[in-house]
Amino acid sequence: MAAKTADRIAVLDGLRALAVMLVLLCHGIRPFWEDLSQPFWPLGPIDPASILINGWIGIDLFFVLSGFLITTHLLGRYFDEDRNHMNLRSYFKHRFFRIAPVYYLVLTLVCLGFFPLYPYPESADNLWWRYLYHLAFLQDYLPSDITVVFWTLAVEMKFYLLAPFVLMGLLRLTFMRDRYSVIIAALIASLALRYLSAEFILDPFTDYESYFLKLRSVFHLSLDGLLVGMLAGLAWKDKMMRDYLSRPIVANAAFYGGLAVVLMLTLSGPLVDLGANLFNKVFLVSVLSLGFGGMLVGLLGGCKGSWIFGNKVVRFIGLISYSLYLLHLPVLYMAELVASRFVDFSEMSVQMMFVAYMPFFLGMSVLVATLSYVAVERPFINWSHRTILKHQQSGEAEEGKKADDIGDGGEQHG
16 A cells, blocks of 8 residues: 555656646747747647746646645654644754755856856846845745746745644644635635735736736735645545545546646636736636646546656656756756757747757756756755654654655745
């Protein structure tokens, strides 16, 4: 039974790989698809390239994974047997050294101009102050203008701080249905708060930049994916619910139902770039999170085709996904220069230019991310494990380390 469970959890590396590749493809196609009001690859009534330009939804998948993994890690490693006390010192140490070292490194290198072709930070104005609030993970409420993707780390870090206390409160409730009800109520409250903010609190807007700054990147308005992940984590730790989710008909319905929701949204065209309507402002993140939550529990339950997400190559991408997420934007510009030295783009269509460019971008991104993972990320993970596990019995320590090797390949990525 344990091996079977481990195999199922391993497929989450495949979901991480999917999440980070969606983000990379989104940023990779954007320079080539200049007029988003026109189709890029028309195929009858749909444009498959819409999935790529909407690849920012990979962040919502990352959030769902984070909510699930943090919940299951807290329940599985940091609570005592009676679930009355939690080893917060070990938890916070592990979380900080899982996220901060490689993030601080990339942040510092960008500010020092280590990536000369990279147009960020946009200016040197108040760079010291911007650097300081990025160090403090405040770039969700303040502008994420050193590297735009850093906003998700601020959201993640705040969630890491709050999650153990939320979970301790939930565990005081006797019945599982009450715990589920609290999270569902929090999801509804999050949606309601976003509606109130968009319609009554904030000044009216429809452009993407305002949507990003006022709604998308703000912690208290970005909780949907994290809450869906927590709900899935609680369910998976409940034996009765886990047995139910592991039924083939349930697992298949959850995964393919969630996938259908995500595809219907992403194939409809650019979702927010051409304007933020009421659905985009209020409901889009919730629907995407629920779709990805369905895919998550379907994979956990062993749905048909789940072996694809456990493929070794896919799992490797999931393993380096955090470094890949942090470093791919600086690499984007270096890859353009390298590609131009090997490929003559002058007589290509814009679609063929994109196809010819992507192997350079993806290959260089994976190479740099692998170096980052081996030289920075993995050593700090190993060190934080040693400092935590030395206080545990050897059998529990080995089991916990195996679980984290499966689950720590990028809770975020964040």
